Amino acid sequence: MNHSQYQPGRNSELTTEQLLASLIPDTPATLTPTASAAGAEVPSVAALLELARAQGVLQARLDANDAARTAAPLLPVPAAPAELRPIVPRWAVGAAVAGLGIGGGVLLLGVAVDMLAAGAAALAAGAAAALPFLIVGGVIVAAMVGRRKGGGRLEITQTMTSTMTQTIKGGRR
Numbered sequence: 001m002n003h004s005q006y007q008p009g010r011n012s013e014l015t016t017e018q019l020l021a022s023l024i025p026d027t028p029a030t031l032t033p034t035a036s037a038a039g040a041e042v043p044s045v046a047a048l049l050e051l052a053r054a055q056g057v058l059q060a061r062l063d064a065n066d067a068a069r070t071a072a073p074l075l076p077v078p079a080a081p082a083e084l085r086p087i088v089p090r091w092a093v094g095a096a097v098a099g100l101g102i103g104g105g106v107l108l109l110g111v112a113v114d115m116l117a118a119g120a121a122a123l124a125a126g127a128a129a130a131l132p133f134l135i136v137g138g139v140i141v142a143a144m145v146g147r148r149k150g151g152g153r154l155e156i157t158q159t160m161t162s163t164m165t166q167t168i169k170g171g172r173r
Contacts, residue, residue: 016042
């Protein structure tokens with residue numbers, strides 16, 4: 001193909017030779033025009049449309065497209081209702097809302113009970129893990145308290161014994 005960049009201006013018209021030069025491939029066989037190609041006239045787009053209108057092909061195709069488009073719409077159009085009513089009764093909506101409220105309350109209660117159970121389990125696990133340390137600590141404290149009472153203090157005991165003798169003599173007065 002001819003890869004020359006042809007940019008026609010706004011008021012210029014593309015000639016038949018320029019159109020043929022851009023459509024015919026650049027091969028050695030096509031470099032020399034043949035007698036039949038040089039004498040043939042290339043019809044314009046307007047001439048081709050006029051020929052199709054004259055034969056009735058173009059109008060028949062347009063009519064067939066319009067008939068197919070109106071015969072089968074893409075989305076069916078529902079019929080208008082005789083009276084406007086809600087699709088779902090109000091009691092059903094109220095029951096659904098109440099059911100959601102009850103379900104939400106039960107869910108919150110279940111989460112609270114689960115958290116309480118997890119807290120109790122954590123306390124029990126902590127107490128079980130700390131029990132050996134508490135026992136060892138209690139034994140050490142008891143040993144320290146018992147040692148202080150026994151031999152660590154000086155004990156003083158004082159006993160007083162006294163004898164009193166009183167004598168009364170009689171005589172003159």
